[in-house]
Amino acid sequence: METTLSLAETGHYALVLAFALSVACSIIPVVGWRRGDARLMQMASPVALAQFALIGISFAALTYAYVVSDFSLKNVWENSHTDKPLIYKISGVWGNHEGSMLLWVLTLAIFAASVPLFGKHLPRDLKALVIAVQSWILLAFVGFILFTSNPFDRLQPAPPQGNDLNPLLQDLGLAIHPPLLYIGYVGFSMTFAFAVAALMIGRVDQAWARWVRPWTLAAWMFLTIGISMGSYWAYYELGWGGWWFWDPVENASLMPWLAGTALLHSAIVVEKRAGLRIWTILLAIMTFALSLLGTFLVRSGVLTSVHTFATDPGRGLVILGILVFFIAGSLALFVWRADSIQSKGLFSPISREGGLVLNNIFLSAVTGTVLIGTLYPLLYESLTGQKISVGPPFFNLTAVPLFLPLLIAMPLGPFLTWKRSDAWAVSTRMFGVLLLSAAIALGIYLWRGGSLAPLGMMIGFWLLLGSLWEPFWRSKAGRAPLGETVRRLGNLPRSMWGGALGHAGMGITTIGIVATTAWSVETIETMRPSDVVQVQHYELRYETVERVIGPNYIDDIVRFTATMADGNSFALEPAKRFYPNRNEPTTEAAIETLGFSQAYVSLGDVDVTGDGTATVRAYWRPWTTLIWYGTIVMFVGGFLSLMDRRLRIGIPQMAKRRGPQAMPEPAQ
Amino acid sequence: MRLLLVIAMMFAASPVWALNPDERLADPVLEERARVLSKELRCLVCQNQSIDDSDADLARDLRVVVRERLTEGDTNAQVLDYLVARYGEWVLLKPRLGLHTMLLWVLPGLLLVGAIILGRGLFRAKADETVAVELSDDERQALDRLKG
Numbered sequence: 001m002e003t004t005l006s007l008a009e010t011g012h013y014a015l016v017l018a019f020a021l022s023v024a025c026s027i028i029p030v031v032g033w034r035r036g037d038a039r040l041m042q043m044a045s046p047v048a049l050a051q052f053a054l055i056g057i058s059f060a061a062l063t064y065a066y067v068v069s070d071f072s073l074k075n076v077w078e079n080s081h082t083d084k085p086l087i088y089k090i091s092g093v094w095g096n097h098e099g100s101m102l103l104w105v106l107t108l109a110i111f112a113a114s115v116p117l118f119g120k121h122l123p124r125d126l127k128a129l130v131i132a133v134q135s136w137i138l139l140a141f142v143g144f145i146l147f148t149s150n151p152f153d154r155l156q157p158a159p160p161q162g163n164d165l166n167p168l169l170q171d172l173g174l175a176i177h178p179p180l181l182y183i184g185y186v187g188f189s190m191t192f193a194f195a196v197a198a199l200m201i202g203r204v205d206q207a208w209a210r211w212v213r214p215w216t217l218a219a220w221m222f223l224t225i226g227i228s229m230g231s232y233w234a235y236y237e238l239g240w241g242g243w244w245f246w247d248p249v250e251n252a253s254l255m256p257w258l259a260g261t262a263l264l265h266s267a268i269v270v271e272k273r274a275g276l277r278i279w280t281i282l283l284a285i286m287t288f289a290l291s292l293l294g295t296f297l298v299r300s301g302v303l304t305s306v307h308t309f310a311t312d313p314g315r316g317l318v319i320l321g322i323l324v325f326f327i328a329g330s331l332a333l334f335v336w337r338a339d340s341i342q343s344k345g346l347f348s349p350i351s352r353e354g355g356l357v358l359n360n361i362f363l364s365a366v367t368g369t370v371l372i373g374t375l376y377p378l379l380y381e382s383l384t385g386q387k388i389s390v391g392p393p394f395f396n397l398t399a400v401p402l403f404l405p406l407l408i409a410m411p412l413g414p415f416l417t418w419k420r421s422d423a424w425a426v427s428t429r430m431f432g433v434l435l436l437s438a439a440i441a442l443g444i445y446l447w448r449g450g451s452l453a454p455l456g457m458m459i460g461f462w463l464l465l466g467s468l469w470e471p472f473w474r475s476k477a478g479r480a481p482l483g484e485t486v487r488r489l490g491n492l493p494r495s496m497w498g499g500a501l502g503h504a505g506m507g508i509t510t511i512g513i514v515a516t517t518a519w520s521v522e523t524i525e526t527m528r529p530s531d532v533v534q535v536q537h538y539e540l541r542y543e544t545v546e547r548v549i550g551p552n553y554i555d556d557i558v559r560f561t562a563t564m565a566d567g568n569s570f571a572l573e574p575a576k577r578f579y580p581n582r583n584e585p586t587t588e589a590a591i592e593t594l595g596f597s598q599a600y601v602s603l604g605d606v607d608v609t610g611d612g613t614a615t616v617r618a619y620w621r622p623w624t625t626l627i628w629y630g631t632i633v634m635f636v637g638g639f640l641s642l643m644d645r646r647l648r649i650g651i652p653q654m655a656k657r658r659g660p661q662a663m664p665e666p667a668q
Numbered sequence: 669m670r671l672l673l674v675i676a677m678m679f680a681a682s683p684v685w686a687l688n689p690d691e692r693l694a695d696p697v698l699e700e701r702a703r704v705l706s707k708e709l710r711c712l713v714c715q716n717q718s719i720d721d722s723d724a725d726l727a728r729d730l731r732v733v734v735r736e737r738l739t740e741g742d743t744n745a746q747v748l749d750y751l752v753a754r755y756g757e758w759v760l761l762k763p764r765l766g767l768h769t770m771l772l773w774v775l776p777g778l779l780l781v782g783a784i785i786l787g788r789g790l791f792r793a794k795a796d797e798t799v800a801v802e803l804s805d806d807e808r809q810a811l812d813r814l815k816g
Binding site: 248364384524526604615 | 688689692717723756758760761763769771784786
């Protein structure tokens, strides 16, 4: 035990050192910038790297304590158990309040360190200030960990066994989803730091936008995939097949995503047309503010939800203080300094800029609506002492209709030209896509009937086909010989494919949502061995029931055979899982994916010792996987965009030297 | 808060399932109405679940109450009124429109209107100038470069 003892102390000590460094790095580069002292500014880069190394050591020490089950650490004792599989010992590090804050801070340190690592060509003042702003955030949160949520607190004497991790969190999906979400959340701190630094310096140019775009894009990509994984986790783990609940914790991650999506688009105007600068700065601030708000909502315990492990109001107040400081501070700076930033670029309403403004109008309204719906019950209760609920029906009536115009307008945007565009010409370009999606809707109406489902499908296919049509139209598909179209397709910049795929992914997700919502079939039955029920496309037969002992749980498994109409049959083996260490059950749904659709079975009560009577919930969920495949396509789109030559590391500086006109818009 | 957790744990230790087959009504029309209503009612001891989704005992009780009221001929609104009278408005996942929720229901619309006005301002300020488009600095520089 001697070695582990000292390792945990090393981790604690490293965190204290990182705190001290962040104090220095918060002040010295700013002083250097005020005085024009290059040496003081240059200290920011090595300190950013050192902060990262120290927090890395700290995180590694805590992870080690989890791996070797060092229960002399209170945090490990509360959330781990020797029987737990290794992967969940590791994910247990962030499956609790203290550890997850440490992961948050580690992610932040990684981003701060990537400024000196990748930003060799950044202007010196911008680089120093960006790192300084990152250090302010680091200072606040490392301080928060050290003073209110220290994961290295000791227990004396060390208990022989731990309390185990919340069983809901002992799942591969949930093990990976927080790090992904955090890369997204915290990634927006990069954009925030660039915005604050730009306000201080009073300079926002296209080179600035070229720097900010890749970081926004990277954060957005990981947030997209993180939200998607969280949604899939809820779908299979919570056991009733829902994939989005408008839970405050989900909203907490959706709001930065919506604002980040708006930011991604307005930054295009800054980069390409030097317009919307002030708005983009404000959006960068708001996006990170919403990330901080998300951290506050989830970490402070103001919500009672699966994700809220902290129930200590003292901590909540500290995070609230941090939140208010950064939001109010940056907004004050914005009000004070916004005049120093000039926006350029003239455009008419029907233009690429106009389309991007429209995108921002609706995305802002949706973000604001989700924000109101999430905060209203909290504010209402704190003002009146009475509780009201704002649940899914509210959001379905407000946020969803506000999002619809975006879906409809989305494929049109990329066809618009900069400055001014011809609405009629754009319409004619999309006429074929409109006809095709209307034909699909008609086909669906004739096949399944209904009114909302065909309409929803029409929007989904319009979005999917319209987005994919853009690169082909640019390559003169149908207007030039095939060979030339293929050649032109190959020559399109990756960012164009990225945009097209990003939009197409949204179309795929829309189609999945419409199909699942409209055509899902649910059957709830009490079944005994050899009972058979018909669930639309498949026949479900109860075979046997069995109790199986796992590493740290007990499974009551019911084995079913499902047979499709075409004779194809497969096994479905859902389980009721019980974790004796925590005295908590979970539902392990059985899912069989057939094409894009899924057969989904989960269990209620199972009388495993008696005659095997079980409450069975069986679903047929048509095209449901498209919901998540769409987000993967969006991720790939973001990745392609990130790989674009224009955004690659080092390019911005060169592009700046050659002048912005060196990158003409293709095919216009 | 802590009390809620303790209660939740108690229910967790003796799991019951969301909507059990034995709760269902024989009349499919009434049952369908009950399902629709259940999705709009909060399980009071759960985190953010409707009684239709929840496996807590209290959610089961509410599901049974909803079905009892419906069988006795209550309208959907009467069922909701009955539950609000007993448990307060917290039981409704869709908050009622009233003075106290005016802001909640009106703000999304106001936000959109405000955003549109802001966005239009952006065009209008520039509208006159778009007729005779001026060269931006970047473009002028590019032109100079082309001229040599």
